[in-house]
Amino acid sequence: MTTQLSRRGFLKTAAAAGAVLYVGVQADGAMAASKSANALLNPFVKIDSDGNVIAIVKHFEMGQGPATGLTTLVAEELGVSMDQISYEFAPSDASVYNNLLFGPFQGTGGSTAMANSWMQYRTAGANAREMLIKAAARDWGIDAAELDIQNGQIIGAGNAAPLGEFVTAAADFAPSETPRLRDPSEWKIIGKASTRRKDSPIKINGEAKFAMDVQLDNQMVVMIKRTPQRGGTVASFDDSAAREVKGFIMAQTLPTNHGVAVYAETTWAAMQARNALNVDWDLSAAENRSSQDIRDEIMAALDADPVFNVNQADLASVRSTVDGAAKVVEKTFYFPLLAHAPMEPLNCTIEQTEEGDIVLHDGAQMPTGPHMAYQQIFGLPADKIHINTMLAGGSFGRRATPDADYQVEAGLAFVMTDRSRPVKLVWDREDDIRGGYYRPAFGHKVRVGLDEAGTIVGWEHQVAGQSIMKGTSFEGFAVRDGIDHSSVEGIADSPYTIPGQALGLTDTEKATSVLWWRSVGHTHTAYVMEVMMDLAARAAGKDPVEFRLAYLTGEGDAERKAGALKLAAEKAGWGNAAPGRVQGIAVHKSFGSYVAEVVELSGNLDDGIVIEKVTAAVDCGIAVNPDVIKAQIEGGIAYGIGHAMRDQITLDGGAVEQSNFPDYEPLRISDIKEIETHIVASAEAPTGIGEPGTPPSAPALANAIAQLDVVVAELPMAENGVSFA
Amino acid sequence: MAISININGEQRDVDAEPGTPLLWVIRDELKLAGTKFGCGVASCGACTVHLNGEPVRSCQTYIEDVEDAEITTIEKMAEDRVGAAVQQAWLELDVVQCGYCQSGQIMSAVGLLRENAKPTAEDVDEYMYGNACRCATYQRIRAGVLRAAEILEA
Secondary structure, eight states: OOOOGGGOOEEEEEOTTSSEEEEEEOTTOOOOOOSSOOTTOOEEEEEETTOOEEEEEOSOOSSSSHHHHHHHHHHHHHTOOGGGEEEEEOOSOHHHHOOTTTSSOOOOOTTOHHHHHHHHHHHHHHHHHHHHHHHHHHHHTSOGGGOEEETTEEEETTEEEEGGGGHHHHTTSOOOSSOOOOOGGGOSSTTOTTOOOTTTGGGSSSOOOBGGGOOOTTOEEEEEEEOSSTTOEEEEEEOTTGGGSTTEEEEEEOTTSSEEEEEESSHHHHHHHHHHOEEEEEOTTSOOOOHHHHHHHHHHHHHSOOSEETTOOOHHHHHHHHHTSSEEEEEEEEEOBBOOOOSSOOEEEEEEOTTSOEEEEEOOSSTHHHHHHHHHHHTOOGGGEEEEEOBOSOOTTTTOOTTOHHHHHHHHHHHTSOSSSOEEEEOOHHHHHHSOOBBOOEEEEEEEEEOTTSOEEEEEEEEEEOOSSTTSTTHHHHEETTEEHHHHTTTTTOSOOOTTEEEEEEEOOOSSOBOOOTTTTHHHHHHHHHHHHHHHHHHHTOOHHHHHHTTOOSSTHHHHHHHHHHHHHHHHTTTOOOTTEEEEEEEEEETTEEEEEEEEEEEETTTEEEEEEEEEEEEOSSOSSHHHHHHHHHHHHHHHHHHHHHOOBOEETTEEOOOSTTTSOOOOGGGBOOEEEEEOOOOSOOOOOSSTTSTTHHHHHHHHHGGGTOOOOBSOGGGGTOOBO | OEEEEEETTEEEEEEOOTTOBHHHIIIIISOOTTSOOSOSSSSSOTTEEEETTEEEEGGGSBGGGOTTSEEEOGGGGGGSHHHHHHHHHHHHHTOOSSOTTHHHHHHHHHHHHHHOSSOOHHHHHHHTTTOOOTTOOHHHHHHHHHHHHHHHHO
């Protein structure tokens, strides 16, 4: 992936509405300085003549913090306090609000929000500052170099004025391609632990509007009765019982034939009517495999030679080295399907304006996806489609599907009507748990050879599972030489220097749709790498921390990973667990960040375990909002541990067996007693934080549990006799 | 059928069939969107409201059973002494992430503090067990309840 930072050009404009200053980047990267409002303008900073500053946030907020983080960057550079700035979510326009790490695509994912916005938003804030200062300097007849903006006041050389006074005049000045960015020594907000989230106040009193809260005049609520097995189609349906439900409007088969859309006046009516609908399914071509079939296929692939030799190693040579090693540690792992289950079930609302434009109200993680899909569904040009990005009640990846699944469902349900009434598509929890797009099932088989001194001499690693990217619109972007990197990330690019490593990959059939799930391939690769590292260390008779450090001897990547490992070990009191407790450790790099975690637990296999404490150390570059970082690590750890302990999606004859939280149990408040997070001081550019807390959590837990005499190689833990006390 | 209910101190007439969950009356009829739908089976707590001051899951509370009750939702919590303290603690600690479950968390937390002014961490874990947070803001929820107790004591 490449950034487009070098092509950046800046421009400004005065909005048609009057004294509003926009500062941003033009789509084609060219310099432009038109004073007229320009559709191609890319405003990140909006200031009105009253001095109200608004950061235009191009990443959606699912709790991971960009509404605070990107706003922080603008506030810092411009020179306003966090109380003097608010935020709005950007409209859908990939030509200006694209994710710089995704190319011409607007979207949030891969823990990139801060990483790709860091320079872009600072530069936009700095340009706004410089233009305002130049306007003030001209008015006051002094050199702009003598002025700064502090707390919203333009000050210097004995002068002071609120920045709002110069908003109109600032538009006379051209933005710079390289405005002066504030030196880190000047930072007042970046790195400050006391900064509070911008979205907290509206999330504690019911004011926050999620997509689920959209209530348009005259809207219909649509729920869809979907095929119980992937690939099934509607043969016929009988809605006579549904018609008895008060508020039922109509039922129609979707054009895809994969379900029946039930339209009603209210959500409750839609739920009841859908339950009353009788559908006769044609399952002749439907998926009918069970979880055991998926597992059998993966295990068989692990026993055969891999289809792809990922690191171009000499497999025969590595095998023979391992075979001839003094000690061999061997383990076969299996990871089940997992659902994301964000708190807010999937939903979106679609309407047509009087001008014939289409408006989608959505917690839109990748607006470009539905934007493109709607051009096809409605036969409209891009500028006739608008996406109102709303707060999202979690996602963990689920709101970003390459085929824009739920937005397309809403579009199809709407296009089948006369479009006089808005359509709100609502999924319930059962739809969510059974709706596919799971973390794929994967298996790993690893054989590690150690010499007499306990040093690794060979590492044969086979991976088999369901490729996330293949067969999707992201294939061209993410698959190289047949290898879906997301299947092997965290192994192929690990900062460990492991001698004699062979990495093979075989894709297996997808019996259900699969998708990235918080930390994508790292969900399984970190587990395997870190459990194997522990097993190898113990076979070598070495301390797991010291053993790992021996393979992290280089500079840069390895050094930073080692730094996180050492800090977590130090802060956790590694090796000094309280009586009756055991510790496990893991460290992993993902999304550019390095996270180490120590799990300390008490209890035993008979009575259950208690996770007393998790101590984490994270190096994610410059910590823009330290408290948001800590929150993401806390949540990331718990997300990993919760699923590892007891969750899996299983199929029986192609049908999903779980249906709601009682059988897909979320982590509960009592499951982890304490999480303590330490941030490694860094001057490097910020990297990911939404996902990197998750990968090391399950292996750190497994490595602690291993000391209770069960090495869990097949998740969830519950299937291995491990449960919470 | 027409039913009159008392919600947030107001008497409101609603049109709902018997068997309609209070959740959907609150959200779809009364347009009070702060109370959330998460699971529909009383397994996540996102829909928690107060019925005569006690937390209940509104997705499993039926409209015909609340005619004589006082219903309170998150929208009214700022006016409640305990509710305001919990909200203050939530802001101090930045408990929220996505925020979708937090109305329910706060309604439960208020219920706990009314019952037990000085809860321990274990009390919080036990009482709040049924309120799921998929972002796992749990340790801040726990700390938030304990902090709210301090605020109330001051």
